[in-house]
Amino acid sequence: MELKKEKNAVILAHYYQEADIQDIADYVGDSLGLSQEAMKVDADIILFAGVHFMAETAKILNPTKKVILPDLKAGCSLAESCPPDLFKKFIDEHPDHIVITYVNCSAEIKALSDIVCTSSNALKIVESIPKETPIIFAPDKNLGKYIISKTGRDMLLWDGSCVVHEAFSLDKLIEVHKQYPAATIIAHPESETHILQTASYIGSTAGMINYVKTNPNNQFIVATEAGILHKMQQEVPHKILIPAPSKEDNTCACSECGYMKMNTLQKVYDCLLNESPEINIPENIRKKALVPIERMLELSK
Numbered sequence: 001m002e003l004k005k006e007k008n009a010v011i012l013a014h015y016y017q018e019a020d021i022q023d024i025a026d027y028v029g030d031s032l033g034l035s036q037e038a039m040k041v042d043a044d045i046i047l048f049a050g051v052h053f054m055a056e057t058a059k060i061l062n063p064t065k066k067v068i069l070p071d072l073k074a075g076c077s078l079a080e081s082c083p084p085d086l087f088k089k090f091i092d093e094h095p096d097h098i099v100i101t102y103v104n105c106s107a108e109i110k111a112l113s114d115i116v117c118t119s120s121n122a123l124k125i126v127e128s129i130p131k132e133t134p135i136i137f138a139p140d141k142n143l144g145k146y147i148i149s150k151t152g153r154d155m156l157l158w159d160g161s162c163v164v165h166e167a168f169s170l171d172k173l174i175e176v177h178k179q180y181p182a183a184t185i186i187a188h189p190e191s192e193t194h195i196l197q198t199a200s201y202i203g204s205t206a207g208m209i210n211y212v213k214t215n216p217n218n219q220f221i222v223a224t225e226a227g228i229l230h231k232m233q234q235e236v237p238h239k240i241l242i243p244a245p246s247k248e249d250n251t252c253a254c255s256e257c258g259y260m261k262m263n264t265l266q267k268v269y270d271c272l273l274n275e276s277p278e279i280n281i282p283e284n285i286r287k288k289a290l291v292p293i294e295r296m297l298e299l300s301k
């Protein structure tokens with residue numbers, strides 16, 4: 001892309017982006033990989049093809065770069081479930097608790113947190129906290145419940161969830177599995193407990209792609225946002241990948257993130273051309289939000 005060179009820009013894209021956007025990106029990854037990549041960017045502009053909290057995280061980590069997002073309305077139901085004023089009140093009511101927040105939240109929420117995590121390191125981060133220390137985990141209650149089931153930690157959970165991962169239908173999933181009885185079910189930990197209980201592997205988007213690549217089976221039912229199938233299929237062209245079905249009777253028979261899909265190739269082009277919309281964060285919030293993200297990155301090495 002000529003314009004990318006002209007602007008000295010780097011395009012970072014999440015696995016849930018439209019295939020044509022992933023194809024022009026310099027790096028495609030999960031939340032953790034994208035944060036680590038954003039930190040290393042040396043170019044003048046980071047075009048973030050993802051959702052708002054991801055672009056904010058890039059700006060927090062690499063503040064001298066211009067970070068642009070094709071559509072400022074590309075939010076996240078998890079981030080929206082956790083308003084800073086209510087969260088602050090919740091924390092104040094439990095002053096002895098360590099605050100661990102899933103990266104899917106606003107910069108203001110990160111600024112109120114002790115440590116951030118993503119779906120690829122959540123278990124490790126929680127396990128790094130001494131057993132006797134009580135924990136608040138926010139905003140995803142499904143990921144929180146999954147961590148509790150794995151670690152036995154009794155965490156206080158914020159009542160947030162991902163609309164995309166809560167849309168999976170267990171009845172339809174069982175039906176699809178009857179059609180492909182040899183298929184292995186894999187799921188993202190934002191999914192509800194009854195979906196996770198059917199899965200042989202639970203992990204982040206990058207973890208799921210890696211599992212499909214390294215597992216000898218040739219058929220997988222994939223319980224996460226359907227955009228992941230693009231890169232996954234490129235990695236395993238000979239394998240059969242079936243998206244887990246949604247409760248909705250939609251055309252794709254899968255679950256798609258309306259926020260992620262707000263970004264289009266045309267909007268990516270216009271965004272780069274106009275160097276707008278830009279992500280800006282008040283410096284006092286950015287500095288506070290950086291601390292728990294850096295703690296996470298340190299523990300993820």
Ligand code: 13P
Nearest residue numbers: 030031032118119204205
């Ligand atoms: P990953 O960190 O696994 O890519 O997940 C991001 C996300 O938004 C899942 O819905």
Ligand code: SF4
Nearest residue numbers: 076077162163164257
């Ligand atoms: Fe947020 Fe869910 Fe979309 Fe991920 S898939 S960005 S958690 S709404």
